[in-house]
Amino acid sequence: MNIRRLFLISIPYLWLLALFLVPFLIVMKISLSDLAIAIPPYTPTLSLSDGWQGIKGFWAALDIENYIFLTEDNLYWKAYLSSFKIALVSTALTLLVGYPIAYGMANASPEWRPTLMMLVILPFWTSFLIRVYAWMGILSKQGFLNQFLLWSGIIDDPLVILNTNTAVYIGIVYTYVPFMILPIYATLEKMDASLIEAAIDLGCSRLKAFWLVTIPLSKSGIIAGCFLVFIPALGEFVIPSLLGGSRTLMIGKVLWEEFFSNRDWPVASAVAVILLLLLVIPIILFQRNEQKQREAEQ
Amino acid sequence: MRSKWGSVVVPDQAIGGFMQQDDTSNEFSPWNDPTQTPLIEFKGVTKRFGEFTAIDNIDLKIYEKEFFALLGPSGCGKTTLMRMLAGFESSTAGVITLEGQDVAPLPPNKRAVNMMFQSYALFPHLTVAENIAFGLKRSDMPKSEIAGRVDEMLALVQLSTFAARKPHQISGGQRQRVALARSLAKAPKLLLLDEPLGALDKKLRQETQFELMDIQEKTGTTFVIVTHDQEEAMTVASRVAVMNHGQLIQVNTPDRIYETPNSTYVADFIGEVNLIKGKVTPLNDDIVEIHWAEGEQPLAGRSSETLAKGNDVTFAIRPEKVAISKERPDKAANMVQGEIIDIAYLGNLSTYYVKISTGQTIKAQAANNRRISRRSYTWEDPVWLSWTDTAGIVLTR
Ligand SMILES: Nc1ncnc2c1ncn2[C@@H]1O[C@H](COP(=O)(O)OP(=O)(O)OP(=O)(O)O)[C@@H](O)[C@H]1O
Ligand SMILES: [Mg+2]
Numbered sequence: 079m080n081i082r083r084l085f086l087i088s089i090p091y092l093w094l095l096a097l098f099l100v101p102f103l104i105v106m107k108i109s110l111s112d113l114a115i116a117i118p119p120y121t122p123t124l125s126l127s128d129g130w131q132g133i134k135g136f137w138a139a140l141d142i143e144n145y146i147f148l149t150e151d152n153l154y155w156k157a158y159l160s161s162f163k164i165a166l167v168s169t170a171l172t173l174l175v176g177y178p179i180a181y182g183m184a185n186a187s188p189e190w191r192p193t194l195m196m197l198v199i200l201p202f203w204t205s206f207l208i209r210v211y212a213w214m215g216i217l218s219k220q221g222f223l224n225q226f227l228l229w230s231g232i233i234d235d236p237l238v239i240l241n242t243n244t245a246v247y248i249g250i251v252y253t254y255v256p257f258m259i260l261p262i263y264a265t266l267e268k269m270d271a272s273l274i275e276a277a278i279d280l281g282c283s284r285l286k287a288f289w290l291v292t293i294p295l296s297k298s299g300i301i302a303g304c305f306l307v308f309i310p311a312l313g314e315f316v317i318p319s320l321l322g323g324s325r326t327l328m329i330g331k332v333l334w335e336e337f338f339s340n341r342d343w344p345v346a347s348a349v350a351v352i353l354l355l356l357l358v359i360p361i362i363l364f365q366r367n368e369q370k371q372r373e374a375e376q
Numbered sequence: 377m378r379s380k381w382g383s384v385v386v387p388d389q390a391i392g393g394f395m396q397q398d399d400t401s402n403e404f405s406p407w408n409d410p411t412q413t414p415l416i417e418f419k420g421v422t423k424r425f426g427e428f429t430a431i432d433n434i435d436l437k438i439y440e441k442e443f444f445a446l447l448g449p450s451g452c453g454k455t456t457l458m459r460m461l462a463g464f465e466s467s468t469a470g471v472i473t474l475e476g477q478d479v480a481p482l483p484p485n486k487r488a489v490n491m492m493f494q495s496y497a498l499f500p501h502l503t504v505a506e507n508i509a510f511g512l513k514r515s516d517m518p519k520s521e522i523a524g525r526v527d528e529m530l531a532l533v534q535l536s537t538f539a540a541r542k543p544h545q546i547s548g549g550q551r552q553r554v555a556l557a558r559s560l561a562k563a564p565k566l567l568l569l570d571e572p573l574g575a576l577d578k579k580l581r582q583e584t585q586f587e588l589m590d591i592q593e594k595t596g597t598t599f600v601i602v603t604h605d606q607e608e609a610m611t612v613a614s615r616v617a618v619m620n621h622g623q624l625i626q627v628n629t630p631d632r633i634y635e636t637p638n639s640t641y642v643a644d645f646i647g648e649v650n651l652i653k654g655k656v657t658p659l660n661d662d663i664v665e666i667h668w669a670e671g672e673q674p675l676a677g678r679s680s681e682t683l684a685k686g687n688d689v690t691f692a693i694r695p696e697k698v699a700i701s702k703e704r705p706d707k708a709a710n711m712v713q714g715e716i717i718d719i720a721y722l723g724n725l726s727t728y729y730v731k732i733s734t735g736q737t738i739k740a741q742a743a744n745n746r747r748i749s750r751r752s753y754t755w756e757d758p759v760w761l762s763w764t765d766t767a768g769i770v771l772t773r
């Protein structure tokens with residue numbers, strides 16, 4: 079076994095250890111601690127100056143009280159469920175918006191494709207926060223949208239969109255649609271156009287050929303896009319807190335409030351650990367999809 | 377049915393059937409019969425992609441039950457012609473009719489035409505059997521019969537054991553056969569095959585060629601086939617069209633194309649040929665003399681055209697029609713002397729490259745009926761080449 083290879087292999091593992099496993103273990107530890115009025119605001123803290131006794135005492139003070147608390151208060155499981163619902167609905171909406179865009183890009187003439195790709199990525203050049211604030215300006219009662227609709231006579235009273243779930247959906251779809259477009263575009267672009275012609279030649283209408291050939295062949299792109307939207311949307315915090323109303327319940331928002339408003343780090347950490355465990359399931363499914371696709375391509 | 381089938385080496389089991397039918401009085405040649413209406417007709421068809429003319433004012437009639445081969449160099453417009461028949465390209469000018477009807481308003485899925493794509497275009501997400509069933513499911517065939525038909529097609533292309541595989545799990549040649557089976561499954565009136573056998577090895581290709589002819593015999597489907605392999609075109613086709621730069625140079629039966637090419641382009645494209653340039657002097661009947669080099673005996677040949685004295689012509693003669701001998705032949709219409717500069721050993725045949733006094737090289741082909749070590753000629757041997765006055769052809773184009 080040569081050292082060079084060992085070294086190369088160890089880099090990603092060290093990276094994972096330093097940037098994922100260690101922080102996770104710290105959060106995990108905090109979630110097992112108790113709230114305290116101190117800095118940091120929890121006990122126990124590990125101090126090695128007390129020697130063996132100190133470590134023993136430290137272990138004894140850890141418990142799963144915070145997790146039990148999460149099951150006792152309705153708020154938390156409702157927040158998880160509501161986040162799940164919002165993430166699911168907005169993933170579906172993103173797919174509905176993103177697929178036609180990806181399809182259009184893949185069918186555009188080759189000299190236009192880089193430009194279209196640029197346009198999709200362009201919003202990332204400004205701050206995410208500013209873009210969400212901009213949506214507040216558009217969706218508010220006196221915002222551009224209402225002004226336009228009132229002016230054109232489509233509505234008589236301004237619509238209430240801001241501070242509702244609708245605004246959250248709009249925000250999530252807007253923010254995450256590039257993540258949907260790019261993987262779908264990647265699968266559509268490498269699809270052989272003669273497949274559609276073959277389907278039509280064998281008696282399909284254009285629509286039928288799309289349904290029987292294009293959709294199944296872009297399946298891996300659709301699945302990848304859906305996970306890329308669903309996973310971050312589930313823990314989303316900025317969009318629901320800026321665009322959502324007081325009744326928009328999302329676990330990211332709950333987490334933020336526990337940390338900063340209540341300063342209850344242990345409970346907040348427990349919420350985070352559960353969220354992470356919940357996300358591991360779709361992440362594993364996503365990995366499976368990627369691997370299956372890679373195998374199919376070989 | 378067709379006279380030429382008798383002359384082709386046919387696998388044993390297939391030979392019995394049509395050898396007896398080999399009757400020249402009953403020859404299949406609807407193109408010579410003015411009362412026949414063509415299945416397909418191109419009338420002044422032109423196709424342009426922007427400035428580029430891919431198909432240039434083509435007139436062509438293809439008759440029912442024909443096996444029509446398109447031959448030509450890469451990029452000459454063969455695929456484009458097929459795509460116009462299938463309905464994927466519309467003509468810039470001119471009319472294409474199918475059974476007398478202008479096809480322009482018919483979308484591809486409404487035409488009784490199936491196409492086998494050059495790239496096969498197999499659906500990667502479907503199994504071999506599902507690929508073949510794809511068109512059948514879109515037709516009015518009852519569901520209960522589809523499976524049977526798929527099995528039949530799989531047996532035809534010898535892929536029954538691969539029915540459940542995906543296209544990426546089979547070899548290139550097998551993929552090609554799946555594509556063939558898929559396009560045949562719906563038993564279309566007109567089947568377009570774009571280089572259907574290119575990826576097959578020689579033996580499988582020959583077998584499939586006979587299968588194709590057999591299928592055509594059974595189903596009465598009209599085939600239009602694109603091929604780069606002129607031997608294949610010769611074997612399967614009732615007629616061959618030689619294309620170049622979007623134009624049809626010559627359309628005729630394989631033997632006519634080979635024996636009487638209408639231009640040096642066709643003569644050179646189909647098979648091997650010696651081309652000798654010269655000036656013509658018409659003698660009696662259709663015999664002409666060609667003065668091709670200072671101080672050399674003029675060549676005698678035949679021409680069906682009326683030529684004026686002094687016209688520039690090219691004399692074309694196939695290597696296998698040139699006899700090679702050590703001694704000067706007694707009475708031959710044409711003979712030249714030279715020296716063997718190269719020998720290409722082809723197994724059953726050898727091609728001798730003979731350099732004559734003018735510096736030109738003439739190819740002569742002879743059967744190797746002796747073992748190579750006892751061959752009569754070798755490098756640098758002085759030899760005589762000779763041929764009859766009907767062996768060659770005089771071309772003006
Ligand atoms: N969609 C298109 N746009 C522009 N030019 C095209 C298009 N399709 C074909 N051509 C051009 O038309 C010409 C004929 O193409 P075609 O595909 O018919 O050739 P081919 O005879 O089938 O060649 P090959 O034997 O290589 O398959 C080529 O020069 C090609 O570049
Ligand atoms: Mg082609």
